[in-house]
Amino acid sequence: MAAEAEVDDGAPAKKGIPKLFIIIGAAAIVVLLAGAGLYVFLSSSSAPSDAEAGQAAEASAAATAGHTFIFNLPPMIVNLNNEADSGAFMKLTVALEVANEEMMVEIQPRMAKVVDAFQVYLRELRRSDLEGSAGVYRLKEELLRRVNVAIYPSRVESILFKEILVQ
Incomplete structure (x- = not known):
């Protein structure tokens, strides 16, 4: 009986290891996607403010009209x-x-x-x-x-x- 209990305890432990790898892999993917999203968000937020954008648009329109x-x-x-x-x-x-x-x-x-x-x-x-x-x-x-x-x-x-x- 002790041998049977040992076999039963070993079998669930082996099934649990692949589930653990799947969970860790999924968590790593989520972290990578969140990091990529944060990078895109931060790089786009470095755009000029509305006032600066308006001044730049006026300057480029004047340059375009002049050329x-x-x-x-x-x-x-x-x-x-x-x-x-x-x-x-x-x-x-x-x-x-x-x-x-x-x-x-x-x-x-x-x-x-x-x-x-x-x-x-x-x-x-x-x-x-x-x-x-x-x-x-x-x-x-x-x-x-x-x-x-x-x-x-x-x-x-x-x-x-x-x-x-x-x-």
């Missing part, structure tokens, strides 16, 4: 793709933001290609394509892509809408 140039395109009036013979048209006035004056000189001879690329794209639009802010954003991104293709290797920073009229 970019605006190239105005003539107004464009195009017929939109007729959904049901509605005769819709769009008047669009666009300006191109370029990095420097040299870029303005470089893209000037290629403006006919830019206007052509815009006209071809705009004539395929439907009135429903231009609804809401998402439609205007898609229009802006597509025009930016097309102008950069037309004037490659030069590059336009952004498209600025001066007027959008759809009737």
Whole structure:
């Protein structure tokens, strides 16, 4: 009987050892994850205060405005793709933001290609394509892509809408 008790006592001790390793491993993982989270939190909290961030944003906006140039395109009036013979048209006035004056000189001879690329794209639009802010954003991104293709290797920073009229 003593031998049986000894065997019974030994068996649970062997089963308890793997559970102990699992618990220690899980605790180590939790500690590592907590440490990583704390590191990310502390590194992001070193960001400037709201006042400093506002001043930095104003300074960078002034620097950006001082280092970019605006190239105005003539107004464009195009017929939109007729959904049901509605005769819709769009008047669009666009300006191109370029990095420097040299870029303005470089893209000037290629403006006919830019206007052509815009006209071809705009004539395929439907009135429903231009609804809401998402439609205007898609229009802006597509025009930016097309102008950069037309004037490659030069590059336009952004498209600025001066007027959008759809009737």
